[in-house]
Amino acid sequence: MPAIELSKAPQPAATNPAQIRNFCIIAHIDHGKSTLADRMLGITEVVEQRNMRAQYLDRMDIERERGITIKSQAVRLPWRSGIDGQEYILNMIDTPGHVDFTYEVSRSLAACEGAILLVDCAQGIEAQTLANLYLAMENNLTIIPVLNKIDLPAAQPEKFAAELAKLIGCEPEDCLRVSGKTGDGVVELLDQIVAQIPAPVGDANAPARALIFDSVYDTYRGVVTYVRVVDGHLSPRDQIQMFSTGVRHEMLEVGVISPEPVASKGLGVGEVGYVITGVKDVRQSRVGDTITTYNNPTKVALAGYKDPKPMVFSGLFPLDGADYPLLREALDKLQLNDAALVFEPESSAALGFGFRCGFLGLLHMEIVRERLEREAGLSLISTAPSVVYHVFSDDGKEMTVTNPSEFPDGKIASIMEPIVRATVLAPSEFIGTIMELCQERRGTLLGMDYLSEDRVEIRYTIPLAEIVFDFFDQLKSRTKGYASLDYEPIGEAEGDLVKVDILLQGEHVDAFSAIVHKDKAYAYGVMMTSKLRELIPRQQFEVPIQAAIGSRIIARESIRAIRKDVLAKCYGGDISRKRKLLEKQKEGKKRMKMVGRVEVPQEAFIAALTTDADIDKAKAKAKS
Amino acid sequence: MKRCGYCDFNTYTPAELQITSELSEISRSYIDLLIDEAKLARNQAPQAGAIPTIFFGGGTPTLMEPSDLARILQELKASFGFAPDIEITIEANPDTLSLEKLSQLRATGINRISVGMQSTSPHVLKVLDRTHNPANVGSAVKWAREAGFEHVSVDLIYGTPGESLADWENTLREAIALDIDHISAYALIVEAGTKLAAQVKRGEVEVPDDDLMADKYLLADQLFSAAGFEWYELSNWAKPEGECRHNIAYWQGRNWWGLGPGAHSHIDGKRWWNVKHPATYRDRLLAGEFPAADSEILTATQIESERVMLEIRLRSGIARSSLDAAAIDRLQSYVAGAQLDAQSWADGLVVLTQTGRLIADRIVREILL
Ligand SMILES: Nc1nc2c(ncn2[C@@H]2O[C@H](COP(=O)(O)OP(=O)(O)OP(=O)(O)O)[C@@H](O)[C@H]2O)c(=O)[nH]1
Numbered sequence: 006m007p008a009i010e011l012s013k014a015p016q017p018a019a020t021n022p023a024q025i026r027n028f029c030i031i032a033h034i035d036h037g038k039s040t041l042a043d044r045m046l047g048i049t050e051v052v053e054q055r056n057m058r059a060q061y062l063d064r065m066d067i068e069r070e071r072g073i074t075i076k077s078q079a080v081r082l083p084w085r086s087g088i089d090g091q092e093y094i095l096n097m098i099d100t101p102g103h104v105d106f107t108y109e110v111s112r113s114l115a116a117c118e119g120a121i122l123l124v125d126c127a128q129g130i131e132a133q134t135l136a137n138l139y140l141a142m143e144n145n146l147t148i149i150p151v152l153n154k155i156d157l158p159a160a161q162p163e164k165f166a167a168e169l170a171k172l173i174g175c176e177p178e179d180c181l182r183v184s185g186k187t188g189d190g191v192v193e194l195l196d197q198i199v200a201q202i203p204a205p206v207g208d209a210n211a212p213a214r215a216l217i218f219d220s221v222y223d224t225y226r227g228v229v230t231y232v233r234v235v236d237g238h239l240s241p242r243d244q245i246q247m248f249s250t251g252v253r254h255e256m257l258e259v260g261v262i263s264p265e266p267v268a269s270k271g272l273g274v275g276e277v278g279y280v281i282t283g284v285k286d287v288r289q290s291r292v293g294d295t296i297t298t299y300n301n302p303t304k305v306a307l308a309g310y311k312d313p314k315p316m317v318f319s320g321l322f323p324l325d326g327a328d329y330p331l332l333r334e335a336l337d338k339l340q341l342n343d344a345a346l347v348f349e350p351e352s353s354a355a356l357g358f359g360f361r362c363g364f365l366g367l368l369h370m371e372i373v374r375e376r377l378e379r380e381a382g383l384s385l386i387s388t389a390p391s392v393v394y395h396v397f398s399d400d401g402k403e404m405t406v407t408n409p410s411e412f413p414d415g416k417i418a419s420i421m422e423p424i425v426r427a428t429v430l431a432p433s434e435f436i437g438t439i440m441e442l443c444q445e446r447r448g449t450l451l452g453m454d455y456l457s458e459d460r461v462e463i464r465y466t467i468p469l470a471e472i473v474f475d476f477f478d479q480l481k482s483r484t485k486g487y488a489s490l491d492y493e494p495i496g497e498a499e500g501d502l503v504k505v506d507i508l509l510q511g512e513h514v515d516a517f518s519a520i521v522h523k524d525k526a527y528a529y530g531v532m533m534t535s536k537l538r539e540l541i542p543r544q545q546f547e548v549p550i551q552a553a554i555g556s557r558i559i560a561r562e563s564i565r566a567i568r569k570d571v572l573a574k575c576y577g578g579d580i581s582r583k584r585k586l587l588e589k590q591k592e593g594k595k596r597m598k599m600v601g602r603v604e605v606p607q608e609a610f611i612a613a614l615t616t617d618a619d620i621d622k623a624k625a626k627a628k629s
Numbered sequence: 630m631k632r633c634g635y636c637d638f639n640t641y642t643p644a645e646l647q648i649t650s651e652l653s654e655i656s657r658s659y660i661d662l663l664i665d666e667a668k669l670a671r672n673q674a675p676q677a678g679a680i681p682t683i684f685f686g687g688g689t690p691t692l693m694e695p696s697d698l699a700r701i702l703q704e705l706k707a708s709f710g711f712a713p714d715i716e717i718t719i720e721a722n723p724d725t726l727s728l729e730k731l732s733q734l735r736a737t738g739i740n741r742i743s744v745g746m747q748s749t750s751p752h753v754l755k756v757l758d759r760t761h762n763p764a765n766v767g768s769a770v771k772w773a774r775e776a777g778f779e780h781v782s783v784d785l786i787y788g789t790p791g792e793s794l795a796d797w798e799n800t801l802r803e804a805i806a807l808d809i810d811h812i813s814a815y816a817l818i819v820e821a822g823t824k825l826a827a828q829v830k831r832g833e834v835e836v837p838d839d840d841l842m843a844d845k846y847l848l849a850d851q852l853f854s855a856a857g858f859e860w861y862e863l864s865n866w867a868k869p870e871g872e873c874r875h876n877i878a879y880w881q882g883r884n885w886w887g888l889g890p891g892a893h894s895h896i897d898g899k900r901w902w903n904v905k906h907p908a909t910y911r912d913r914l915l916a917g918e919f920p921a922a923d924s925e926i927l928t929a930t931q932i933e934s935e936r937v938m939l940e941i942r943l944r945s946g947i948a949r950s951s952l953d954a955a956a957i958d959r960l961q962s963y964v965a966g967a968q969l970d971a972q973s974w975a976d977g978l979v980v981l982t983q984t985g986r987l988i989a990d991r992i993v994r995e996i997l998l
Pocket residue numbers: 032033034035036037038039040041060072073074075100101102103153154155156157183184185186187
């Protein structure tokens with residue numbers, strides 16, 4: 006039997022690097038990475054059959070509910086090779102597939118020497134297959150091409166083996182064929198991992214250097230930091246030091262994940278595991294930093310990571326203003342788990358105190374909000390997502406704008422907006438549809454390639470703001486779900502953009518300002534003013550609602566004054582009842598937000614900030 | 630016998646109570662109970678002086694025998710005494726009245742009658758579930774005067790689904806033409822739990838339209854004042870000396886004692902209400918117990934809320950000096966918006982204008998915020 010009992014397997018801190026293989030599983034979303042990881046957990050017997058469940062490593066509720074991986078997970082697997090009969094330790098990292106979490110993938114890649122590039126052989130190569138492959142190649146990883154889901158009746162392994170071989174530059178026979186569902190081919194895959202992926206190299210006698218590739222806040226244990234040891238050795242007796250800050254910490258525990266945390270005597274060269282220092286302050290353990298020992302510190306840091314650049318910004322506000330400190334605390338904690346999240350305090354006349362948060366994309370934004378709500382028990386409002394603009398005034402001053410309400414008022418010379426290179430993969434029958442959509446969204450065609458007879462890769466540059474708006478939903482619906490999209494930022498370009506303000510009785514409502522392309526300003530104005538007319542209750546005076554660019558009104562609506570707000574009859578027996586009603590109404594009035602003299606119920610803000618797509622999603626969720 | 634579809638008063642039909650005896654018998658035994666409660670009241674409020682006003686209402690008291698009404702009045706007069714100018718009102722369904730009945734009622738000492746006219750449009754009365762014949766209102770009023778009633782009033786309801794502005798104008802013109810000195814005109818309230826509420830919920834009847842009701846209110850106020858009826862409360866208009874002093878007492882936060890099942894009382898910051906069911910009410914009194922179901926002692930804040938909520942309904946208004954500075958400040962915009970009368974404001978009073986009366990509840994919330 007190729008599995009090795011854990012206690013008899015090579016132990017952490019006592020494993021020869023030559024026996025170690027570090028790899029990650031990368032693929033387009035839903036191609037079966039986590040399911041393949043399940044089979045590996047089963048075949049290597051680190052998870053007993055009776056404890057097995059589907060997508061074992063998707064541990065968060067939100068991952069399980071949505072059926073997607075959000076966090077990478079590293080697991081130590083002992084394995085006896087069927088080829089040479091030797092014992093090995095495999096450190097496997099399951100990664101997310103969604104484009105918003107590319108950063109998570111790139112961090113995992115830095116802890117590995119090899120990658121399994123998985124392709125669902127009923128779908129073929131898709132946008133994130135390419136994106137993740139290129140990332141792995143940039144990291145000089147050994148790539149093992151694997152066709153998954155060969156059990157499916159619709160599988161076309163021959164066809165996609167040819168596509169994949171062409172892409173990587175290998176022979177179609179080199180592509181392994183597995184089924185994560187049935188386990189077919191997984192033993193062979195494990196053996197090939199041992200055979201093809203190089204062992205880690207490092208200097209066991211040099212000062213310790215370990216790369217922090219993830220860290221998580223655990224309510225009971227504090228900050229848990231995941232590391233890959235490059236040189237030297239970490240042991241529980243060491244005092245460790247963070248290279249960037251020089252701060253020293255006592256080590257409380259060192260261990261490996263298998264797939265639950267198991268304390269160990271230490272970690273040696275090439276090993277992947279965790280350290281716990283009892284630190285509660287999440288900022289002390291920064292992803293990408295190098296851990297060394299205090300007594301024998303290294304002088305050279307590991308390469309680390311480029312800080313991920315948030316691409317989409319939105320304001321998050323607690324529904325109940327009193328929850329503001331709770332929100333701050335929750336964001337702090339989440340940031341430790343989620344290095345890509347950035348935030349700073351923001352205050353809005355309409356929504357009170359909150360935070361301007363930066364995200365990698367819309368899914369990331371949705372997930373952060375949902376995690377904050379469920380993990381900290383908060384109710385939040387989020388404002389419409391915006392990208393980062395650079396605004397140049399006539400006198401040459403530059404300003405970075407992540408919040409439309411901060412858009413400068415004076416004369417503007419030019420506005421730069423972020424541009425992405427978008428790659429769309431789709432069956433060739435949709436070429437026309439896709440080009441039409443990209444054109445509508447201010448795209449510029451870069452090129453098009455046939456991956457095979459009937460599959461094309463179309464490349465465009467498009468303003469990120471267009472993608473953030475509803476590009477992906479449109480792409481999916483116009484291609485019946487067949488197209489996939491990947492994008493990466495490539496810089497900025499000047500845009501013909503304007504800020505549209507929404508005014509209630511002449512007063513600015515900051516939460517509703519938006520920066521939009523000139524041609525779409527009118528549509529935005531009309532949409533917002535008519536939505537607000539429906540949502541804001543009548544007041545004792547007429548309330549004009551206007552959309553304006555600067556001082557020019559582009560759309561207007563008005564809410565007629567309320568004419569009757571009185572109960573006609575109030576005699577002896579009515580008095581108590583009416584007073585109680587009044588007390589209730591007074592409470593309701595306290596929850597109103599004032600925009601100038603206009604009372605706006607919080608629900609109206611929420612509804613106005615909710616897109617139709619959000620409403621549909623909420624409905625779908627309620628049904629399921 | 631049938632209850633009106635919009636009515637949420639504490640009413641029971643004999644069928645609901647499974648009583649088969651004659652109405653006259655019910656009337657007699659019911660008055661016996663009221664007399665019992667009045668005796669308890671006398672013991673509870675030993676300091677109470679002569680009674681200034683009495684009101685028989687909250688149902689159709691004219692279904693009772695005049696002789697029974699006389700018995701309770703005699704009891705009250707004997708134990709409390711009557712003020713020399715006492716006002717005694719009875720509410721009446723026009724169909725229950727005749728010259729003879731009215732003369733008998735007048736003979737008991739009752740000197741004011743309020744006739745439930747509601748509307749002259751048959752289709753409106755139908756939606757309201759009113760069975761009376763609108764033609765009977767005129768004769769009822771005429772007889773009431775013949776019988777010697779000093780004050781005659783009619784109640785109107787506007788805003789009933791299906792009622793046009795012209796329908797309402799008709800009702801108003803007919804009411805004004807009557808020989809009366811008081812009119813109450815109420816915007817229809819769809820009270821929870823009524824038959825009307827159920828019909829609205831099922832979509833059989835439309836929700837009354839607030840804007841149309843506002844127009845109807847303005848029309849009523851205009852026609853009434855042209856005919857010599859001045860507003861003295863949001864929904865009440867009277868010719869000189871025609872105001873209902875009993876109801877003014879409610880709005881001024883005075884003390885009153887309500888007799889009967891479900892009746893509410895207010896004495897010196899304490900409110901209580903009697904058990905609702907007539908059988909429970911009877912059992913309590915027969916056992917010599919006080920028939921209150923529950924009570925509340927008002928806090929200072931609640932007393933103030935009620936004061937503002939009630940006094941603002943009156944033409945006499947609220948003294949500005951009784952409000953805090955912030956509230957006064959918030960009211961400025963209503964003076965500017967002509968919802969509070971500028972002259973009265975300058976004279977130190979918060980008095981609603983015509984359009985202000987239509988948003989009185991909003992202004993109350995503004996004051997009490
Ligand atoms: N028939 C079949 N279905 C599979 C196979 N592998 C995965 N699936 C199904 O494909 C879907 C996606 O599987 P996951 O393992 O969650 O995919 P993933 O690549 O981890 O997805 P992300 O983490 O969201 O990128 C699930 O419904 C699996 O049951 C396979 O070999 N055969």
